[in-house]
Amino acid sequence: EVQLVESxxxxxxxxxxxxxxxxxxxxxxxxYGMYWVRQAPGKGLEWVASVSDTSRDIYYAHSVTGRxxxxxxxxxxxxxxxxxxxxxxxxAVYYCGRxxxxxPREEIDYWGQGxxxxxxx
Amino acid sequence: SYDLTQPPSVSVALGQTARMTCGGNNIGSQRVxxxxxxxxxxxxxxxxxxxxxxxxxxxxISGSASRNTATxxxxxxxxxxxxxxxxxxxxSATGVxxxxxxxxxx
Numbered sequence: 292e293v294q295l296v297e298s299x300x301x302x303x304x305x306x307x308x309x310x311x312x313x314x315x316x317x318x319x320x321x322x323y324g325m326y327w328v329r330q331a332p333g334k335g336l337e338w339v340a341s342v343s344d345t346s347r348d349i350y351y352a353h354s355v356t357g358r359x360x361x362x363x364x365x366x367x368x369x370x371x372x373x374x375x376x377x378x379x380x381x382x383a384v385y386y387c388g389r390x391x392x393x394x395p396r397e398e399i400d401y402w403g404q405g406x407x408x409x410x411x412x
Numbered sequence: 413s414y415d416l417t418q419p420p421s422v423s424v425a426l427g428q429t430a431r432m433t434c435g436g437n438n439i440g441s442q443r444v445x446x447x448x449x450x451x452x453x454x455x456x457x458x459x460x461x462x463x464x465x466x467x468x469x470x471x472x473i474s475g476s477a478s479r480n481t482a483t484x485x486x487x488x489x490x491x492x493x494x495x496x497x498x499x500x501x502x503x504s505a506t507g508v509x510x511x512x513x514x515x516x517x518x
Contacts, residue, residue: 326507328455336447336455336498338507350505353413386454396502398445398460405454 293317295387295403302409303377311372313387313403321365324348324390326399327372329383339385340372341395348395355381377410384408414503416510423516424489432513434482434499442501444482446475449512450495458497459484489517 299311313325327339340361341350349361360373370387384407388399417435424430434444446459457466459475462482472487486493494517499510 328507335496335512336449336500336509338500338509341505341507350507352506391460396505396507398443398457398500399447399455400457400460400466402454402456 293389293401295389295401297385297387297403297406300385300406300408302411304412305378305410307377307410308373308375309377309408311374311385311387311406311408313370313372315368315370315387315389318389320368321345322393324393324395324397325361325363325370326388326390326395327361327370328386328388328399328402329381330386330405331380331383334383337383341390342370343395344393350395374408379410382408382410413506414501414508416499416501416508418497418499418510418513420511421514421516423518424486425518426491427488430486430489430493430515430517432484432486432497432515434484434510435480436482436501437480439480439482439501440478442477442482444475444477445500446484447498447500448493448495449498455498486515489515491517493517 363370384405386405387403389401391397391400443461447455449455462477496512
């Protein structure tokens, strides 16, 4: 059974930093691209970042470019989102997702349960 | 940037057919994916690459796309189908979601 479990969320001050982690199990992690998608309270889904199976291809939404970094550790079956210079508008539930294939531009066929990050003073 | 337009809400009578649209420039040439999200839950993939159903998704859920509109169709709508539905495409290296449609089953 495919499982994606996010961790690392919480309350952070504006301008602060945080690392989200996503632990994957139930599939050959190194063969799939991975995503982060977020959802602000009461709002729709927003794609944040993608990474291919080998980390060769990495993409970011314009709203987070230069502030967020996606990475993965295939030996630990984990994907990460490092966030700096956080703003109130980054407040959201962050979902980890698995690509339907090796690349970072496929459907998101499995989603984690999401982790809430609140940016507030 | 590429935009996807979804109606904010769609209502359907119990047992009838619901059609939810996703508008985008030449979307018929894209691979469109659809996700269902129930309150308090993570999204679930219901259609990928325009018309393909993941395992476990019933046949009464279908998708199509042509020219500037993609459509998600739910036949025999049930109370359990009430949810928000999002379309999604990749515009070059950028992931794009529509604003979502709230489906209400009356």
